[in-house]
Amino acid sequence: MDNLEPRFTLGVVIPVPQPQRETLRAWRREFGGADTEAIAPHITLVSGSYLNTWEKAVAQVRQVASSAASFTVQLGPARTFRPASEVVYLPLLAGAEECWTLHRALLSDALRHESGFAYHPHLTIAQNVPAERLDAAQAALHRIDLSFAVESIQLFDTRRGQWSLSEEITLG
Numbered sequence: 001m002d003n004l005e006p007r008f009t010l011g012v013v014i015p016v017p018q019p020q021r022e023t024l025r026a027w028r029r030e031f032g033g034a035d036t037e038a039i040a041p042h043i044t045l046v047s048g049s050y051l052n053t054w055e056k057a058v059a060q061v062r063q064v065a066s067s068a069a070s071f072t073v074q075l076g077p078a079r080t081f082r083p084a085s086e087v088v089y090l091p092l093l094a095g096a097e098e099c100w101t102l103h104r105a106l107l108s109d110a111l112r113h114e115s116g117f118a119y120h121p122h123l124t125i126a127q128n129v130p131a132e133r134l135d136a137a138q139a140a141l142h143r144i145d146l147s148f149a150v151e152s153i154q155l156f157d158t159r160r161g162q163w164s165l166s167e168e169i170t171l172g
Helices: 020-032 054-067 095-107 131-140
Strands: 008-015 042-051 070-075 087-094 111-113 123-127 146-150 153-159 164-170
Touching: 020 123, 020 131, 020 146, 042 054, 042 095, 042 123, 054 095, 054 111, 054 153, 054 164, 087 095, 087 131, 095 111, 123 131
Parallel strands: none
Antiparallel strands: 008 042, 008 153, 042 111, 070 087, 070 146, 087 123, 153 164
């Protein structure tokens, strides 16, 4: 077996704390439909695969988290990735560089980020819905100013086709 081929799937995300989580969840419910409602609001750091063993992947995520300091994320007014992707999202006005640093550190060994798009820290509000809903989300959320402290990351096991929380890891 070739050890250079990804064999398993995982996700590493920044969870959004309360009360901001509930606010974002309501917006996602209103504009994003079933695809976004089932998943808690988050900022993805890595969505992909890992080589070798789950234990090695977990150890890498823990090591990266232990080396990172807490930081603040500030979300800004809704934007879209259209026409490249039918998504409305909230950009990071603060915290994007820290997300990039975490993303790069997580990919420094056996983790792989697998996406058809380049990494771009953001929080998805709506995707895979009619254009009218995307337009409504972008119009309604044009004056957003929402901040929260990032004190942990979450590791998900996605091998069975669902996101299953494996561990929440405190930064620092």
